[in-house]
Amino acid sequence: MNLFSKKISVRLFTRSAMIALCAVLMLNSTAALRATAAPQAASPDATNMDATFVSDWIQLTHDRIQSKTVSAPAASRAYAYTSVTLYEAVVPGLAGYASLSSQLTSMPTMPAPDISAVYDWPTVANAAVSTVINGLIADADTHTAVAALHDKQLADRAKAVSTDVTDRSEKQGVLVGQAMLDWAGKDGYTEAHSKAYTMPTDQVWDYVATVTGGKVVEPYWGTLRPFTLKSATQCDMKRNIDYSTDSKSTFYLQAKEVETVGDNLTVEQKAIADFWVDTPGLTGAPSGHWMLIATQMVPLLKLGLGRAVEMYAMVGVALADSFIACWQMKYTDPVLRPETFIRAHIRATWKPYIQSPMFPTYPSGHSVASSAAADVLTALFGTVAFTDDSHPRNLPSRSFTSFNAAANEAAISRLYGGIHFRFDIENGLTEGHCIAQNVVTKVKAHTAS
Numbered sequence: 001m002n003l004f005s006k007k008i009s010v011r012l013f014t015r016s017a018m019i020a021l022c023a024v025l026m027l028n029s030t031a032a033l034r035a036t037a038a039p040q041a042a043s044p045d046a047t048n049m050d051a052t053f054v055s056d057w058i059q060l061t062h063d064r065i066q067s068k069t070v071s072a073p074a075a076s077r078a079y080a081y082t083s084v085t086l087y088e089a090v091v092p093g094l095a096g097y098a099s100l101s102s103q104l105t106s107m108p109t110m111p112a113p114d115i116s117a118v119y120d121w122p123t124v125a126n127a128a129v130s131t132v133i134n135g136l137i138a139d140a141d142t143h144t145a146v147a148a149l150h151d152k153q154l155a156d157r158a159k160a161v162s163t164d165v166t167d168r169s170e171k172q173g174v175l176v177g178q179a180m181l182d183w184a185g186k187d188g189y190t191e192a193h194s195k196a197y198t199m200p201t202d203q204v205w206d207y208v209a210t211v212t213g214g215k216v217v218e219p220y221w222g223t224l225r226p227f228t229l230k231s232a233t234q235c236d237m238k239r240n241i242d243y244s245t246d247s248k249s250t251f252y253l254q255a256k257e258v259e260t261v262g263d264n265l266t267v268e269q270k271a272i273a274d275f276w277v278d279t280p281g282l283t284g285a286p287s288g289h290w291m292l293i294a295t296q297m298v299p300l301l302k303l304g305l306g307r308a309v310e311m312y313a314m315v316g317v318a319l320a321d322s323f324i325a326c327w328q329m330k331y332t333d334p335v336l337r338p339e340t341f342i343r344a345h346i347r348a349t350w351k352p353y354i355q356s357p358m359f360p361t362y363p364s365g366h367s368v369a370s371s372a373a374a375d376v377l378t379a380l381f382g383t384v385a386f387t388d389d390s391h392p393r394n395l396p397s398r399s400f401t402s403f404n405a406a407a408n409e410a411a412i413s414r415l416y417g418g419i420h421f422r423f424d425i426e427n428g429l430t431e432g433h434c435i436a437q438n439v440v441t442k443v444k445a446h447t448a449s
Contacts, residue, residue, distance in 0.1 A: 043113075046093035046121040051308035053122050053153055054086050055295045057129050058312060060149055062284035062292060064133070064142045066392060072278070072365060073221040075285035076323040077189065078136050080227060082129060083291075083316030085180045087309040087445065089128035089173055093121040094306045098447050104227050104317065107183055111175040114168075120161045121305070123169035124176065126153045131177025136184070192220035200334060205243035207334040210356035217359045222328025227317035228442045232328035235434035237427040239333055239362055245345050252345070254421045258338040259346055262353055262418040269416045273353055275395055276366060276413035283392050286366050286410075287319040290373040292390035293406065301381060310445040311380055318376045318439045322369040322432060327359075329431075334360035338421055352418025364420045367411035367428025368435070374407035375436030407432070 061082045065075045084100060088110045091097050101107045113119050130150040134143055158166055197219040200206050209216070222232045229235065244251045265273070278286040294315050298308050337356045343349075377384070388406065389397035400406040411429055414420035 043093055043117075043119045043121070045095050046090050047095050047097075047306040048304035049122065051298050051303055051305045053156075054125065054305065054308050054312065055298050056149060056153070057082065057086060057125075057133075058291050058295055060145060061133060062288040062392075064137050064145060065284045065288055066281065067141065068137060068139065069281035070137075070285060071217050071280055072285045072287070073218045073323040073327055074189075074193075075280070076287040076320045076369070077184075077187075077224070078133075079287050079291050080316040080320035081132055081136060081180060081184050083309075083312035085128050085132045085177060086125050087313040088180070089125035089176050090121040090305060090309055091445075093119065094309075096447055097306055097310070097445055100313065100443065100445060103443050105225055105229075106186070108179060110179055111172065113172050117168055118165050119172060120157055120165050120169045123154065123157045123161065123166050124173040126150055126157070127170045127173025128177040128180070129173075131174055132180050132184075135177075135181040187225040188223055192223050193218065195220050203243075205335050207336050207360040208340045209358060210337050210339065211358050214358040217357065218327060219331045219359075222324055222331060224324050226321045226324050228439050229321050229325060229435070232324050234438065235325050235431050236329055237363060237431045237434075239335065239423065240427070241421075241423045243335075251421075254423060255338055255341045256346060257422060258352075258415060258418055258420075259342050259350055261415060262350070265353060265416060270353065271396070271398075272409055272413045273416040275391065275398055276410045277354055277417070278366070279355070279357070286369050287316075287323070287373075289390075289410075290315060290319060290369065293373075293386070293388055293403075294377065296386060296388065296390060297377070297381065297384070300386060301384070306446070307380075311377070313445060314376050314380065314439060314443055315373050317443065318372040318436055319369050321435050321439065322372045323365065325431060325435060326363055326365050326368040326428070329363060330360040330365075333362055335362040337361045337419060339418065354417035354419060356419045361420055362424050363428035363431055364411060364414050364424040365428070366414055367407075367420075367425045368432040370407035370410040371404070371429045371432030372435040372439070373432075374403035375433055376439055377403040379436070379440040 061078060065078060070078065084104070088099060088101075091099050092113050099110060101109045127150070130146050133146050154166065154170070197216065199216060226232060241250050241254070246252055276289070278289050283289060284292070291312070294311055297303060297311065303311065338361065339350065339352050339356055383402045385399070385401050387397050387399040391397070400409070407429070411425045414425055415422060
């Protein structure tokens, strides 16, 4: 090798050595940075968080509905949107859960959180549900009650979460709440609620007002957009008993049964009738009764946040669809109440144990809604024995061996109260079963189940 060749070899070696040395230094530097840098922060998994704050919002919704004397159909709508809002607000933080936006009718995709940012899911829910309740029940007293609970929950979270996280979470919750209100605003409620109505009188069995000067309740409710049903008529149970004044006919005999039972009520039957009186203003309506039964499952079954919001959302939409379907049938086939028939054809002085509501008898709303709610709860948790001690009128608690046992009692209470025929009740229960089956088939919130 000549001198020139030796110089080239030395230079090449020197350059190779320098490159290798730089590579080693870079690797060591990167390793050092990885060892010393803080890991990327992530939003906590909310699946097993305490769900008490959610139950507090359901209770507030119930109390405001009771205070404002919201009708039974309108109450079911409020519970549904409130419960779906709570679910959608926290679902990005729930492992194994999916948004309902592709599962409920026309529900838009909810505003997505920034995956690179940290959120406090209870704070997101707090802001979202505050926005929705204020939009659904627009009065000063409700806004005051909502603000009080919102501020309390925000203060509680501020003790454990930094200000920047709560601020970000609040903004995300408002976005979710506004999206929910936009969806709710397109369900047909405004048009249906304000539309004038004249009760038909062309059939001898047509409904007759049971309160002098009273106004029939939400005659166009069946036109609202359902949450899971393809249409309000999907689970229809057509009346299978023809109207008749013949004393040997089934219709007459079922009216006679209402009279006879009403005249001979036992102490227990009166207690059952009273317990399930969910007249607007006295309680948070029939849907509210079942939402409070659901609330009792949170401590009883030790539900974490994921299972709790899933439960509320599924029960809520089942109740809302129940009232849409039931009310559609009520005003398609507006049958008179038992007391009207009994006074006209059996005994003119007869009175029911409880006041007949201002809407047609068929089918029984309590029966439809109760069986739907009970079936959904059973699908979620199986057969559960429980004691219902949630009654807002402080009536003695009642114990049940299952959700369906409670639903059956709610249904038969309408016969004891003298406000429904047996066919109203039995067909109403069947319709509720159909609605529940539709909900549990279509809605798969917990994708891991």
